[in-house]
Amino acid sequence: MEKVSKIWYVGLGLTLVMLLFSRLWLHRTASEGVKPLETFVAWTSSRIVPRMTALFRAQAVIDENRRLRDEMARLRVDASLMEEVAVENTALREEAAIPPRSRLHAERCVVISRGGSGGWWRSIRLGKGRFSGIRPGDAVVAPEGLVGYVASVTDTSSDVRLLTDPSCRISCVLDEAGGAPARGILQGCGWNSRGNEDIAEFLYVAEPLRVDYLPLGDSAERKVVDAQIIDNRYQITDNRYSDTNGPTDQRTNGPTDQRTNGPTDQRTSARTLVKTSGLSETIPGGIMVGWLVSEGVDPDGLYRMGQVLPAVDFADLSSVFVLTSQGGGR
Amino acid sequence: MKLDFPVMAAALLLAAALQSLLPPLHGSALALKLPILPAVALYYVLQRQMPLGIFAALWAGILLDATGAVPAGTSSVTLVIVAAAVMSLKQYMPEASVTVSGLVGMVTVLLLVVVQYCALRTRTPFRAPPYLILRPLATILPLSFVATPLIAFCLSRIDLAAGNVKPRKEVEGK
Numbered sequence: 001m002e003k004v005s006k007i008w009y010v011g012l013g014l015t016l017v018m019l020l021f022s023r024l025w026l027h028r029t030a031s032e033g034v035k036p037l038e039t040f041v042a043w044t045s046s047r048i049v050p051r052m053t054a055l056f057r058a059q060a061v062i063d064e065n066r067r068l069r070d071e072m073a074r075l076r077v078d079a080s081l082m083e084e085v086a087v088e089n090t091a092l093r094e095e096a097a098i099p100p101r102s103r104l105h106a107e108r109c110v111v112i113s114r115g116g117s118g119g120w121w122r123s124i125r126l127g128k129g130r131f132s133g134i135r136p137g138d139a140v141v142a143p144e145g146l147v148g149y150v151a152s153v154t155d156t157s158s159d160v161r162l163l164t165d166p167s168c169r170i171s172c173v174l175d176e177a178g179g180a181p182a183r184g185i186l187q188g189c190g191w192n193s194r195g196n197e198d199i200a201e202f203l204y205v206a207e208p209l210r211v212d213y214l215p216l217g218d219s220a221e222r223k224v225v226d227a228q229i230i231d232n233r234y235q236i237t238d239n240r241y242s243d244t245n246g247p248t249d250q251r252t253n254g255p256t257d258q259r260t261n262g263p264t265d266q267r268t269s270a271r272t273l274v275k276t277s278g279l280s281e282t283i284p285g286g287i288m289v290g291w292l293v294s295e296g297v298d299p300d301g302l303y304r305m306g307q308v309l310p311a312v313d314f315a316d317l318s319s320v321f322v323l324t325s326q327g328g329g330r
Numbered sequence: 331m332k333l334d335f336p337v338m339a340a341a342l343l344l345a346a347a348l349q350s351l352l353p354p355l356h357g358s359a360l361a362l363k364l365p366i367l368p369a370v371a372l373y374y375v376l377q378r379q380m381p382l383g384i385f386a387a388l389w390a391g392i393l394l395d396a397t398g399a400v401p402a403g404t405s406s407v408t409l410v411i412v413a414a415a416v417m418s419l420k421q422y423m424p425e426a427s428v429t430v431s432g433l434v435g436m437v438t439v440l441l442l443v444v445v446q447y448c449a450l451r452t453r454t455p456f457r458a459p460p461y462l463i464l465r466p467l468a469t470i471l472p473l474s475f476v477a478t479p480l481i482a483f484c485l486s487r488i489d490l491a492a493g494n495v496k497p498r499k500e501v502e503g504k
Contacts (some may be wrong), residue, residue, distance in 0.1 A: 004380075008334075009381050011385060012384055012385050013333075015385070015389065015392075019388070019406060023402040023403055026402070027396045027402040030346075030389075030393050030397070031396040033346075034346045037344065037347035038347050038350060113350040113351050115363070116397050116398040116401055116445060117367065117397040118363065118394065118467075120399070120400065120458075152399070167454075167456065167457070218501060
């Protein structure tokens with residue numbers, strides 16, 4: 001066996017001391033050490049690979065370029081129209097003594113890796129960090145909607161917890177047209193037993209609840225029952241409402257509840273929009289989250305719950321925007 | 331001059347980056363990655379001297395914890411314990427055996443996943459039920475059996491080219 005230099009023992013001792021006394025610093029340094037390699041691969045795949053492939057599909061690139069120019073022109077027009085709306089909004093807010101909205105800066109970041117080396121969390125790593133004004137808790141969005149929030153940040157990189165991670169909980173509203181929005185908490189179901197990996201769960205209060213339904217057989221005579229649920233003594237079985245304790249009422253006497261079929265029923269119509277509520281300090285309201293795809297009542301009857309299909313395709317994220325209040329930082 | 335440190339540092343950093351960048355092996359939830367970093371550490375543990383093995387295991391663990399958002403110290407302590415145990419048993423193992431290397435790789439990864447899972451459950455909001463790690467484990471264990479000797483082979487070639495180790499015939503001739 002060859003003789004080993006004493007430097008190895010010194011290095012080993014130093015590392016152990018650092019691990020004991022400044023574990024987090026060591027953690028951050030190791031994470032930062034890997035970042036250049038991750039950035040290099042991300043840069044290569046975003047800059048070099050498209051150029052190489054463009055050589056073989058020039059016509060498609062020209063078409064895409066034209067389409068993007070058209071879209072940019074349309075967005076410019078939209079932006080100029082929005083400016084006027086913003087001025088009007090500011091004036092109205094001043095008149096109504098409502099504090100102005102906080103101005104957020106959208107920092108574009110490249111996704112440099114997914115899931116980390118362990119793959120335990122549903123997360124992505126971004127190529128920008130504290131130096132760009134990013135702080136923990138900042139909202140991360142894509143053009144389609146909310147992606148998640150910044151869980152931890154270093155000087156030049158940040159880890160984003162995705163919406164579908166079970167530890168991610170965000171206050172949201174069901175954006176019902178013509179109805180009072182229901183507020184609730186959205187939670188990821190990244191590893192639920194049903195295997196719906198990209199479905200998030202939405203919990204929201206049972207009241208007020210409005211039930212509109214159509215009697216079977218005669219769609220012309222639309223019967224509307226407004227049921228203000230004042231207690232939770234109900235359950236859903238086979239798409240029917242039935243009162244479990246109280247006396248039989250209209251809900252059980254009436255024809256089959258068409259909440260899942262009725263076109264006018266906003267609450268249960270497929271694709272009811274779910275948006276952020278704005279109750280959080282760092283996640284502004286009105287950001288698209290996804291669509292409600294199914295709903296039900298929890299076994300205790302305390303709240304309603306539904307499954308939400310995220311608007312963002314998490315497998316196809318190459319760059320995202322972090323909404324920072326710092327305005328770009330350094 | 332020996333190039334042990336540059337080769338080890340490059341191997342560990344590249345392995346960490348590769349492990350982070352590689353797509354998950356199994357679905358997208360609880361998608362454990364191909365265990366490249368433990369395989370690099372095990373090469374040094376099985377085929378090099380004691381301080382190098384422990385040093386590589388320690389840093390592989392630090393990198394695993396840092397890039398995998400696992401509580402700091404979890405993987406490093408586990409890998410150092412594994413390294414110490416393997417080194418104490420090394421005299422009973424056939425040298426440069428692919429099967430032994432693969433088996434050690436499998437046991438290490440199994441231990442690492444279990445310890446990481448326990449640390450995540452107790453020290454973070456991670457709440458995946460234990461049975462859900464069985465399926466990803468079934469995928470990565472056979473892969474680690476293959477990856478450990480393969481990575482060891484590549485690293486031994488690099489070490490040989492860098493002059494960090496002498497060819498086996500030369501050592502036996504002496």
